[in-house]
Amino acid sequence: MTAVSDLNNTLNEMDEASVLENVIRYLQYLQERVDILEEQARKPVVHVKKSELVVDDVGSSSSEQQSTPSIEARVCDKHVLLRIYCEKRKGILVKILGEIEKLNLGVVNTSVVPFGSSFLDITIIAEKEKEFSLAVKEIVQSLYNVLHRAA
Incomplete structure (x- = not known):
């Protein structure tokens, strides 16, 4: 006592x-x-790799498959946790953060850790804004499209 x-x-x-x-x-x-x-x-986690999103990509090589971005998203109340593993490219973080803002998510925290000399491990915590209305899979798809265009 x-x-x-x-x-x-x-x-x-x-x-x-x-x-x-x-x-x-x-x-x-x-x-x-x-x-x-x-x-x-217990809420589901969406983890999407290129092979799961693009089925008809016949012309891709095995080296391209190895450098495929990996995106994981979790939602908890008003927050979204994003984990992105991708190739290091000039301006890629700016493009990712810009896309997150377009999706009506406000960035609360960002952590970028280089992995080796050519990859990045990016963790982003974002807060849903009032206008936010997307499913988790749509967020992942949108970010994947940004990474694919930057490649």
Whole structure:
């Protein structure tokens, strides 16, 4: 009991029943939070590679297939998490961020990590704006089109 009351300065003069009541309420809050996070974790993830999007691309070579961009998207409430693995090209990040803005998503955070000398691992967190109305697969398709045009 003493350890619990030390965590919260307002508990200094409370009796044990009050401390227990606060602990129970906090545990209930934590359980509700776990339930919400578990529900969000069950939501589907869209992971799209070129071979899944373009079936009729007969003329592609195996080296082209290896440098295919990989795009993963997750939605959680008003936020969209995007993970993009693509070839390093001049201006590619600007094009990706521009496309995200066109999709009525506001960029909250961006992380770009070079992988080797010719690839990028890009992580973007974006927030849905009021006008946003696309499905996750449409976001991925739009970004794939931008990456394909830049190649």
